[in-house]
Amino acid sequence: MRMFHAIIVLTTVLFADGPIPRSKAIPDSTGNTLWFNINVLRIEGKGWKETAKPFDRLPASAESLVRPEVWKLSRNSAGLCARFITDAGYINARWNVSGADLAMNHFAATGVSGIDLYVKMPEGQWRWLGIGRPKSFPVNECYLAQDIIGAQKREYLVYFPLYNGLDSLWLGLPKDAFFSQAPARPANVLPIVFYGTSITQGGCASRPGMAYVSQLGRMLDREVINLGFSGNGRMEPALASFLAELAPALYVIDCLPNLQPDQVTERVAPFVMTLRKARPATPILLVDTPDYQDGFLIKPRMDRVLASRKNLIEEFTKLTADNVSGLFYLNGEKFFGQDGEGTVDGTHPTDLGFKRQTDIMLPVIQGILSRE
Amino acid sequence: MRMFHAIIVLTTVLFADGPIPRSKAIPDSTGNTLWFNINVLRIEGKGWKETAKPFDRLPASAESLVRPEVWKLSRNSAGLCARFITDAGYINARWNVSGADLAMNHFAATGVSGIDLYVKMPEGQWRWLGIGRPKSFPVNECYLAQDIIGAQKREYLVYFPLYNGLDSLWLGLPKDAFFSQAPARPANVLPIVFYGTSITQGGCASRPGMAYVSQLGRMLDREVINLGFSGNGRMEPALASFLAELAPALYVIDCLPNLQPDQVTERVAPFVMTLRKARPATPILLVDTPDYQDGFLIKPRMDRVLASRKNLIEEFTKLTADNVSGLFYLNGEKFFGQDGEGTVDGTHPTDLGFKRQTDIMLPVIQGILSRE
Known part of the structure; x- marks a missing residue:
């Protein structure tokens, strides 16, 4: 801090x-x-x-x-x-x-x-x-x-x-x-830190401003820190320690598409506890995985989403039952819309998918920030 | 025919x-x-x-x-x-x-x-x-x-x-x-012919299915013929003659972004009359130019859109006053939305812009077809 x-x-x-x-x-x-x-x-x-x-x-x-x-991906200038x-x-x-x-x-x-x-x-x-x-x-x-x-x-x-x-x-x-x-941000308006996957990093926006993290930054008129690492947002302990060094208004943890279902069970709680220990009062939003847009017919893809989602909800429920405060869960199922048209490849949103995701996330984040 | x-x-x-x-x-x-x-x-x-x-x-x-x-662009397989x-x-x-x-x-x-x-x-x-x-x-x-x-x-x-x-x-x-x-289309369900620009051809959709012409084809469950020619949808007499050879349910003429304002005045009426003469009963939809998404601050871009739109409306009004029947006009101003986010470069829609354009065009085309 x-x-x-x-x-x-x-x-x-x-x-x-x-x-x-x-x-x-x-x-x-x-x-x-x-x-x-x-x-x-x-x-x-x-x-x-x-x-x-x-x-x-x-x-x-x-x-x-x-x-x-x-390390290599951290040298991309996303966000x-x-x-x-x-x-x-x-x-x-x-x-x-x-x-x-x-x-x-x-x-x-x-x-x-x-x-x-x-x-x-x-x-x-x-x-x-x-x-x-x-x-x-x-x-x-x-x-x-x-x-x-x-x-x-x-x-x-x-x-x-x-x-x-x-x-x-x-x-x-x-x-x-x-x-x-331009004028500096007000000192009491802290940034939001996003940690996650290729989607967090911004793939496949048509322009840098269309990544969902960038869109939220403009809509909230607040600094956002994009720690999306394509294919590598895996909730590792080293990343938890680095995130804990920051002092944001909110942590958004959006890693599910880069974790196997058993890794969700293994990694979510330790990651959250590292952040909670270092930042007792900072809210943490656990973001669920979006539905793969081809999952309705591609069984392994649907299975993975359902298993990861189930395991994240279990971890969230356990942590909440253990009185870990300031923890929030966001269902990502419909992030890219309900017509199947929000991605280029089933996984990565286009500007259409990113706009839909932003519209869903914005009021949730506003709600969390309003509790500050 | x-x-x-x-x-x-x-x-x-x-x-x-x-x-x-x-x-x-x-x-x-x-x-x-x-x-x-x-x-x-x-x-x-x-x-x-x-x-x-x-x-x-x-x-x-x-x-x-x-x-x-x-000719070169006609060899692209758009649509x-x-x-x-x-x-x-x-x-x-x-x-x-x-x-x-x-x-x-x-x-x-x-x-x-x-x-x-x-x-x-x-x-x-x-x-x-x-x-x-x-x-x-x-x-x-x-x-x-x-x-x-x-x-x-x-x-x-x-x-x-x-x-x-x-x-x-x-x-x-x-x-x-x-x-x-797959089963053939019903014989009485004729295709729709779209003639236009890079936007008609599908630039810059993330996938071929996201071009607005393709989207409309799926939503109407009808064959669509994409005659978009990037930078070259200029309402030339030769193209009018070729289009007149077809016998569609509807002609959609979407050329304005490839015409200078004075070319709109010069070319729209002859083009429409060639189609009308060959196809007395086929409806023709004249599509207005979308607003450039940077036109609010870039004067030459705004000027061109406003001049082209004015001239198209004048031509449409004159043709209608001359009792040319089955002619329709669609204002394109808001095709890509009102937040400025629907294009990659101010001109070419992303999937977000194409979705918005499709949503505006669909009921208009359905309305015209329902008069058949």
């Missing part, structure tokens, strides 16, 4: 809300565009400051403590983002990704390796504005938005790639544009 | 509903799986029989009559599909695509080049079951579904790639499985 709070205080002091000095920017060859390294802004969605690379999601110390698969204010008529992005596989066969490059831009509307809600489409490895450059109406200051939110590493990101703005940090 | 009716009659006669003879199949090396060429089935979504290649969407005669871009009945416990697919670009940077390979499988439920609705993920060029092979519960006969629907050419498609079934045509 101390470490996490230290980061918040430090960044708030370092970055007041005045304009970022132009001396920090690099002009392009014409001198008309100034390029700012994203590191001049607070990076949201990072649980730890002491990372091996700037956009890693686990601390450098994790390398020797988690499986190599988890990381930055907010800023500008009156620029255009916003360019130049970014370097660390992996040459820009896409997967069921997951577009825009989601895997793209940069996603939102703007805050006068009424306060976030609205999508532009996508940075990855076209080459390692460097990409394109407009996120141009011909923006009016020259008024607006708050923007830029998301980093979901399934690739981000080595660097620069924003290019007209040389005369205003550019500053 | 004659040509189209001839095809329907011919295929109905050629393919009765008995099992496809095993002599038409090629066994795999183990002899346990029989591979059937998809050509043993009726191919739905093809307006013309006389095509240069089996899965082209325009007749061979079009090559010299349409722009090269249109083509086949229905069959089997009691197989697994369904394999082997398919060859003609283009080496399996994906686009904002459009997953599963949508561009994949094979999509649906099954008819006991209640009669179609439900998604499996995806064939493209992994190589030109040949792909994978299970569409396996471990299917029970050994009962079910009706299946398999969609072809949206943005690639299909050179061949084979279905692999257990050697003892039943395999037949």
Whole structure:
């Protein structure tokens, strides 16, 4: 907890809300565009400051403590983002990704390796504005938005790639544009930590902003920390210890699709107790597995879901009976809808499935947070 | 009309509903799986029989009559599909695509080049079951579904790639499985012809079945003919002539995003009159352009949409005032929703946007068809 709070205080002091000095920017060859390294802004969605690379999601110390698969995935920039204010008529992005596989066969490059831009509307809600489409490895450059109406200051939110590493990101703005940090989040509005699977990490959203964790962050207007590890959200003790270092408003544990049914029985209680011991008052939401969209006809898939769900409910019931407080359970059965159309492959939601999941999770999380 | 009716009659006669003879199949090396060429089935979504290649969407005669871009795109198998009945416990697919670009940077390979499988439920609705993920060029092979519960006969629907050419498609079934045509569509249930843009063709659906034309075909349980030509749905006279050769229940003209506003004024009336002259009683639905999802802040994008919409409404009003009958107009403004989240790039819907568009179009089309 101390470490996490230290980061918040430090960044708030370092970055007041005045304009970022132009001396920090690099002009392009014409001198008309100034390029700012994203590191001049607070990076949201990072649980730890002491990372091996700037956009890693686990601390450098994790390398020797988690499986190599988890470590590798922790270097994907899923859920990381930055907010800023500008009156620029255009916003360019130049970014370097660390992996040459820009896409997967069921997951577009825009989601895997793209940069996603939102703007805050006068009424306060976030609205999508532009996508940075990855076209080459390692460097990409394109407009996120141009011909923006009016020259008024607006708050923007830029998301980093979901399934690739981000080595660097620069924003290019007209040389005369205003550019500053967005206001820091209120100190009493703590982030939400999500720990889970490929679905948590954001597969297979069309853009980084459509991962359910990102959608919830915008709707709740709150920092979210995405600790989804594709195929590797397995509720291991090392991860429980790392999560316990954070001090969020809520832990969301969404690992079931990466656990065999007997692993659910074996791992849920110890994981929860590690968190509860370190954070006696922080609510923990145990998320049930969604139905596989082909499970109605594919027996092994249906069997696994039903067995995992049964075992999670048993663990939840036992923990509650043991007076573990602040523990919540969310049935995931209908996350992707009831028409079978919410996924690309039966398992991974598209933007349609993610929207449906977000709509189900939002009021549940709001309800838990309102008890704070 | 004659040509189209001839095809329907011919295929109905050629393919009765008995099992496809095993002599038409090629066994795999183990002899346990029989591979059937998809050509043993009726191919739905093809307006013309006389095509240069089996899965082209325009007749061979079009090559010299349409722009090269249109001709090239007509060789993408968008909207083509086949229905069959089997009691197989697994369904394999082997398919060859003609283009080496399996994906686009904002459009997953599963949508561009994949094979999509649906099954008819006991209640009669179609439900998604499996995806064939493209992994190589030109040949792909994978299970569409396996471990299917029970050994009962079910009706299946398999969609072809949206943005690639299909050179061949084979279905692999257990050697003892039943395999037949699905029943032909009732002769009095004519298809619907859709002519339009990249959106009509299906960009950027996660799977071929999620293109709005495909969704409508399932919901209406009716053959649909997808004549979407990415960037090239420009209401040219040659296309009007080709469309007039068909005898559908309804023409849906969805070209606005590929026309400049002055082209709307210039081309809509002649196009409509060519169809009306050839098909005096066939309803024609003119579809308005959807709002660009970034148009609220990007002035040139908003201007183009507003100008095109104004001009389409003017043309529709004039044609109606001139007593052109059976002409309908559909406002497309909210096709992709009102939260800005329905597209990947402001223009092209994701599955979320396509679902929303389908939900808006379905009752409108049902209303028009109910007047038949």
